[in-house]
Amino acid sequence: MTTTARHLDIKTILADRGLDGSGKDIWTKRLGEITEDEVKWALSRKPGYYVLDRLLILISPAAENFIEQMAQIAHRLTLQRFGKTVRLYAPLYLSNFCVNGCLYCGFSTNHQFPRIRLTVEQALADAEIIAKEGFRDLLLVSSEDKKFIGVDYMTELASKLRPKFSSLSVEIYQMSADEYAKLFAAGIEGVTLYQETYNRQTFRKYHPAGPKADYDYRLNAADSMGQGGMREIGIGALLGLDDWRLETLALAEHAHYLMKRYWKSRVSFSFPRLRPAKDVDRARFNLLSDKNLVQMLLALRLCFADAGMTISTREPAHLRDQLVKLGITRMSAGSKTNPGGYSTHADSVGQFDIDDSRSPAQIAAMLKQAGLEPVWKDWDSAFTET
Amino acid sequence: MGLLKVNGKEQIFPDNKMPATIADLLRQLGVDSTTVVAELEGQIIERKNFSTTPLHAGQNIELVRFVPGG
Amino acid sequence: MTEDKGLVIAGKKFNSRLLIGTGKFSSSKAMAQAIEAAGAEIVTIALRRVDITNKDDDMLSAIDREKYLLLPNTSGARNADEAIRLSRLARAATGINWVKLEVTPDPYYLLPDPIETLKAAEILVKEGFIVLPYINADPILSKKLQDVGTATVMPLASPIGSNQGLKTRSAIEIIIEQANVPVIVDAGLGLPSHAAEAMEMGADAVLVNTAIATAIEPAKMAEAFKLAVLAGRIAYLSGAAAESKKANASSPLTGFLRNE
Numbered sequence: 001m002t003t004t005a006r007h008l009d010i011k012t013i014l015a016d017r018g019l020d021g022s023g024k025d026i027w028t029k030r031l032g033e034i035t036e037d038e039v040k041w042a043l044s045r046k047p048g049y050y051v052l053d054r055l056l057i058l059i060s061p062a063a064e065n066f067i068e069q070m071a072q073i074a075h076r077l078t079l080q081r082f083g084k085t086v087r088l089y090a091p092l093y094l095s096n097f098c099v100n101g102c103l104y105c106g107f108s109t110n111h112q113f114p115r116i117r118l119t120v121e122q123a124l125a126d127a128e129i130i131a132k133e134g135f136r137d138l139l140l141v142s143s144e145d146k147k148f149i150g151v152d153y154m155t156e157l158a159s160k161l162r163p164k165f166s167s168l169s170v171e172i173y174q175m176s177a178d179e180y181a182k183l184f185a186a187g188i189e190g191v192t193l194y195q196e197t198y199n200r201q202t203f204r205k206y207h208p209a210g211p212k213a214d215y216d217y218r219l220n221a222a223d224s225m226g227q228g229g230m231r232e233i234g235i236g237a238l239l240g241l242d243d244w245r246l247e248t249l250a251l252a253e254h255a256h257y258l259m260k261r262y263w264k265s266r267v268s269f270s271f272p273r274l275r276p277a278k279d280v281d282r283a284r285f286n287l288l289s290d291k292n293l294v295q296m297l298l299a300l301r302l303c304f305a306d307a308g309m310t311i312s313t314r315e316p317a318h319l320r321d322q323l324v325k326l327g328i329t330r331m332s333a334g335s336k337t338n339p340g341g342y343s344t345h346a347d348s349v350g351q352f353d354i355d356d357s358r359s360p361a362q363i364a365a366m367l368k369q370a371g372l373e374p375v376w377k378d379w380d381s382a383f384t385e386t
Numbered sequence: 387m388g389l390l391k392v393n394g395k396e397q398i399f400p401d402n403k404m405p406a407t408i409a410d411l412l413r414q415l416g417v418d419s420t421t422v423v424a425e426l427e428g429q430i431i432e433r434k435n436f437s438t439t440p441l442h443a444g445q446n447i448e449l450v451r452f453v454p455g456g
Numbered sequence: 457m458t459e460d461k462g463l464v465i466a467g468k469k470f471n472s473r474l475l476i477g478t479g480k481f482s483s484s485k486a487m488a489q490a491i492e493a494a495g496a497e498i499v500t501i502a503l504r505r506v507d508i509t510n511k512d513d514d515m516l517s518a519i520d521r522e523k524y525l526l527l528p529n530t531s532g533a534r535n536a537d538e539a540i541r542l543s544r545l546a547r548a549a550t551g552i553n554w555v556k557l558e559v560t561p562d563p564y565y566l567l568p569d570p571i572e573t574l575k576a577a578e579i580l581v582k583e584g585f586i587v588l589p590y591i592n593a594d595p596i597l598s599k600k601l602q603d604v605g606t607a608t609v610m611p612l613a614s615p616i617g618s619n620q621g622l623k624t625r626s627a628i629e630i631i632i633e634q635a636n637v638p639v640i641v642d643a644g645l646g647l648p649s650h651a652a653e654a655m656e657m658g659a660d661a662v663l664v665n666t667a668i669a670t671a672i673e674p675a676k677m678a679e680a681f682k683l684a685v686l687a688g689r690i691a692y693l694s695g696a697a698a699e700s701k702k703a704n705a706s707s708p709l710t711g712f713l714r715n716e
Contacts, residue, residue: 041695049633067713072709261636322712326709326710393505393506417506421517422549423545423546423549431548448505450545450549451504452501452516452528452550453502454477454479455500455531456479456502456529456531456663456665
């Protein structure tokens with residue numbers, strides 16, 4: 001059919017625009033040349049629509065002086081589309097065994113520490129505690145431990161969790177469209193997977209070994225999610241690996257492509273920012289300032305009126321309190337990033353340090369004080385069960 | 387006497403005037419063949435085959451042409 | 457300003473973004489002059505049973521088929537089967553496999569049937585047709601048609617012949633935002649300013665028939681539409697500023713960053 005030939009895939013789109021690292025110098029130069037007049041022009045346009053040139057202006061150094069104005073527009077736009085609500089979810093880590101050797105990660109196969117993986121029963125025990133706190137939106141997380149945390153494990157766990165949680169999503173190693181379809185049938189409706197970095201060279205540097213070393217394979221994951229029927233597709237870049245401004249451009253192109261092609265799925269952005277982790281060398285990375293993070297969030301919101309924006313407990317409490325008014329639509333609370341951390345293995349090793357250790361009740365109170373309603377349950381999978 | 391249904395209407399032809407082919411029919415009706423499309427018994431007949439496609443009594447023919455339209 | 461790279465439909469490039477319909481003209485001469493004045497490259501035509509009792513002149517002989525792409529429409533079809541049949545007849549007649557799919561069971565407003573249109577589109581695309589479907593301004597229907605492989609979508613601005621302009625504006629904005637194929641606004645454009653408005657919104661092209669054919673001087677009106685389409689397109693490419701609304705001052709949201 002001629003149509004599919006006309007639709008470019010994301011790999012070609014990024015290459016054509018030089019956003020896979022091939023045009024790094026050109027984009028960096030262009031960013032530096034943006035003027036304040038251009039920023040004013042970009043801010044005068046109707047917000048919420050994506051145009052690459054406009055995003056370029058909004059994330060430029062020149063736009064840093066306009067952050068307050070961007071915040072006001074983003075706040076209003078988020079209010080219109082999402083109302084005065086923020087969704088709350090909890091992560092449940094299933095395993096810290098990993099076959100990959102990513103240089104930035106606490107769970108890298110090269111690090112020595114006692115590894116844990118949860119049986120389905122142990123995972124259910126953690127889930128029980130999470131549910132008691134009020135959560136109905138659960139994110140199942142695992143490192144690449146395919147032999148044990150495979151499709152069968154996930155579908156078994158999902159079908160047992162479904163009665164308790166109205167929303168199940170996963171953040172695990174990449175699967176095929178068929179596998180995602182199986183997960184969807186078992187009750188998992190969303191998947192989050194980060195490209196980590198869209199720059200091919202940087203990607204090679206940080207992922208020297210394991211299945212994750214394949215850039216293209218990773219890039220296609222979101223397509224597989226869409227093809228597998230996932231309702232929510234989460235993407236993001238690990239901020240600090242490469243230039244965050246260029247990552248934002250590539251991320252936006254990826255989102256735009258996914259929104260057009262998998263129009264029945266909602267695309268969400270996450271903002272994992274490199275933070276301290278056990279055994280990982282801080283000196284290697286370009287850590288982002290809070291201001292950079294805010295600018296990225298605002299610029300994306302101004303270009304994508306309906307995208308979900310998620311913030312985790314990697315970020316400190318005081319910052320998260322401010323971000324909820326700047327376009328964030330979903331946040332975790334009371335998180336444990338170590339498998340079994342809620343119950344059976346309280347001392348196991350976590351993926352990264354939590355910087356907001358407030359309980360869900362405290363987070364809910366904070367939101368209420370900010371004039372926002374915490375939403376524990378956004379959908380009932382009971383409606384789609386046959 | 388032969389009967390053909392042309393564009394939903396019955397056309398009666400005396401025996402010696404029965405059109406043998408689509409080309410004959412068009413000539414008899416005074417219709418210019420160059421802009422006409424013909425459908426015989428539900429099958430589309432290409433213009434190049436008008437003079438070789440035979441007609442038999444009782445058949446159904448649709449003659450359609452392009453006209454102005456929006 | 458970004459340069460106009462031209463209208464590309466099914467891999468074929470066109471310079472003109474004004475498509476013109478040939479119906480309702482008073483004479484073949486008026487029609488031919490209007491087509492010329494419009495600078496159009498795509499011209500729609502219809503299929504009807506030959507009226508054997510009345511040998512009226514063939515208006516279409518006035519159109520130079522080398523110069524213009526004749527786009528047959530399936531007007532008159534009231535369901536998918538009829539539209540498919542008309543499409544096949546049209547292809548047999550011209551050898552061209554382009555078709556403007558129009559399924560209009562309602563003879564008063566001539567509004568298109570979404571279900572029959574989608575059904576016919578899927579079959580026609582499989583048979584190798586280049587399908588340009590005429591639809592109400594329905595964003596979901598547009599996505600579904602693109603999924604089955606139509607070459608464009610053609611949402612109406614207001615009912616055929618009503619000359620009411622962009623009554624379906626907000627819906628068309630969404631269609632344009634979400635489209636993977638060219639969006640051609642068709643039907644109801646009564647004034648050149650309507651056409652300019654559609655182009656300013658980001659439409660890829662417009663189709664005009666009644667407003668030109670029934671004008672007192674069709675050729676002049678055609679020229680006006682041609683200029684309006686050009687103006688609208690240039691405005692769109694140069695990035696028109698949005699209406700600015702007075703912002704309600706609210707308390708500062710990023711004051712916390714100043715401590716960095």
